[in-house]
Amino acid sequence: MRLRIVAFILILATVFAPASAQAQVFFSARPHPEFAVTPLFVVAKVASNAADVPVEVIFSVAIPPARSALDLQQDLYLLWPGEVVATETAKTGIDLPADVAAQMSVIAEGRLPLRAQRHYETAEAETIATGAPFITVVRTGGPLGLSPAATYIRIPWSPRLVNQAWLVSVQLTAKGLVKPKPTTWLGRTVSGTRSLLALGLNDVDSPAMFAMYYWQRDHVVPVQSPARLVINFARADRLAIDAMFPPEARRERSPSLETTDVVSLFLAPAQSLAPQVLRVEFGYFSGLQSWGPILIPALFFALGNVAGVLVRNVAERLWRRLAGRVQVGRRSASAEDLESGTVISRDRLVAIVPGESTYEDVLRVCGREVEEREDLGTRGRKTLIYRGRRDVPHRQWAWRWLATVSHWDVERHEIEIVLENGVVQDIQVRVGRARLAQP
Numbered sequence: 001m002r003l004r005i006v007a008f009i010l011i012l013a014t015v016f017a018p019a020s021a022q023a024q025v026f027f028s029a030r031p032h033p034e035f036a037v038t039p040l041f042v043v044a045k046v047a048s049n050a051a052d053v054p055v056e057v058i059f060s061v062a063i064p065p066a067r068s069a070l071d072l073q074q075d076l077y078l079l080w081p082g083e084v085v086a087t088e089t090a091k092t093g094i095d096l097p098a099d100v101a102a103q104m105s106v107i108a109e110g111r112l113p114l115r116a117q118r119h120y121e122t123a124e125a126e127t128i129a130t131g132a133p134f135i136t137v138v139r140t141g142g143p144l145g146l147s148p149a150a151t152y153i154r155i156p157w158s159p160r161l162v163n164q165a166w167l168v169s170v171q172l173t174a175k176g177l178v179k180p181k182p183t184t185w186l187g188r189t190v191s192g193t194r195s196l197l198a199l200g201l202n203d204v205d206s207p208a209m210f211a212m213y214y215w216q217r218d219h220v221v222p223v224q225s226p227a228r229l230v231i232n233f234a235r236a237d238r239l240a241i242d243a244m245f246p247p248e249a250r251r252e253r254s255p256s257l258e259t260t261d262v263v264s265l266f267l268a269p270a271q272s273l274a275p276q277v278l279r280v281e282f283g284y285f286s287g288l289q290s291w292g293p294i295l296i297p298a299l300f301f302a303l304g305n306v307a308g309v310l311v312r313n314v315a316e317r318l319w320r321r322l323a324g325r326v327q328v329g330r331r332s333a334s335a336e337d338l339e340s341g342t343v344i345s346r347d348r349l350v351a352i353v354p355g356e357s358t359y360e361d362v363l364r365v366c367g368r369e370v371e372e373r374e375d376l377g378t379r380g381r382k383t384l385i386y387r388g389r390r391d392v393p394h395r396q397w398a399w400r401w402l403a404t405v406s407h408w409d410v411e412r413h414e415i416e417i418v419l420e421n422g423v424v425q426d427i428q429v430r431v432g433r434a435r436l437a438q439p
Contacts, residue, residue, distance in 0.1 A: 026221040029074040038224040047234040053177040058169040061161045069162040078153040085173040086110025092133035108136040113171040116160035130156045139207040147207035192285040200277030227267040229278040236261040242281040341388035357424040380421040388413045
């Protein structure tokens with residue numbers, strides 16, 4: 001029964017989950033941990049569009065003031081989405097509960113480097129001999145088939161974990177962290193390939209990640225500030241970043257690494273397992289592609305000078321011949337008339353009464369797109385002129401978004417409204433009509 005419930009939750013989590021991101025989760029060996037991970041820095045180092053990326057998870061453990069580290073001593077676990085490259089292949093002794101193991105298949109195991117570095121006073125560093133054993137699992141069977149991999153890393157307890165003068169780091173190479181972004185051949189030729197990198201915390205959307213999280217959900221270790229996701233992009237002089245998400249992410253030049261740009265996101269404190277993800281769309285361009293903004297406009301400029309006159313003449317002739325005879329588009333093919341300028345109907349002019357209506361009344365009824373003339377010989381005399389044009393097509397036939405026109409009836413409207421001392425005195429309407437082959 002429990003397996004059915006877990007399988008059902010896995011299906012819901014996968015179907016309704018957002019796009020996958022490389023977001024890890026910390027666990028403790030014993031339930032309901034009374035400590036927290038802080039600070040936390042997840043640093044990815046990118047130098048090209050290669051899929052595998054070196055990542056360093058740097059952190060420390062904060063023990064409550066009223067508790068002793070000896071009482072809380074236990075191994076920690078890091079759940080990382082995707083596969084990692086093992087620096088040492090060996091049996092790890094990591095065993096999963098029977099009901100979880102029944103859903104999973106172990107596809108790789110080994111050890112990762114585990115280091116501690118002093119970050120006060122000196123830059124002393126040391127390698128923790130035990131390393132960080134790991135297993136990589138996939139979820140098999142079920143309606144969703146083979147799932148993406150998840151890597152379960154055990155971090156053996158060390159006094160350096162709770163020493164606030166030291167930071168412990170797990171070093172790994174994440175497989176497939178950089179994913180290619182589909183582009184056209186023209187885009188790849190002009191600006192190079194584009195890739196997507198996603199780095200985050202507390203995202204368990206894939207079936208394998210969710211299954212590994214679900215059986216030890218009461219072992220989750222909270223992460224407190226400061227916590228930061230960092231992506232170091234080397235070769236910044238050949239780097240193009242198209243988009244960053246969320247908007248709070250920021251890009252800056254590295255203060256310590258040459259030709260390196262840093263994209264980072266400070267994580268907000270979360271009371272529950274709320275995913276926080278940093279996504280970057282980027283690409284590297286070659287030396288020739290870096291000249292694209294100069295070479296491409298120059299090429300078009302040269303072609304424009306050579307062929308521009310010929311193309312323009314042919315286009316103008318075709319446009320004059322076809323524009324008035326053929327209408328394309330649902331709106332154009334069904335429109336009763338085309339208006340430009342200001343065309344005022346008689347129903348609207350009735351609202352303007354000579355001797356009563358004011359200047360503001362005219363603007364309210366007819367609009368503010370008006371030509372004004374003042375008679376300097378007669379003080380206070382002003383003339384408002386509204387001009388507009390209505391083109392009425394006479395169609396031979398029409399079908400959906402295509403119609404042909406035999407001729408056009410063109411009406412030119414001109415309305416003069418004379419005011420003295422801001423009050424309307426006279427209104428004159430002139431309408432000129434003509435029949436044309438094209439408007």
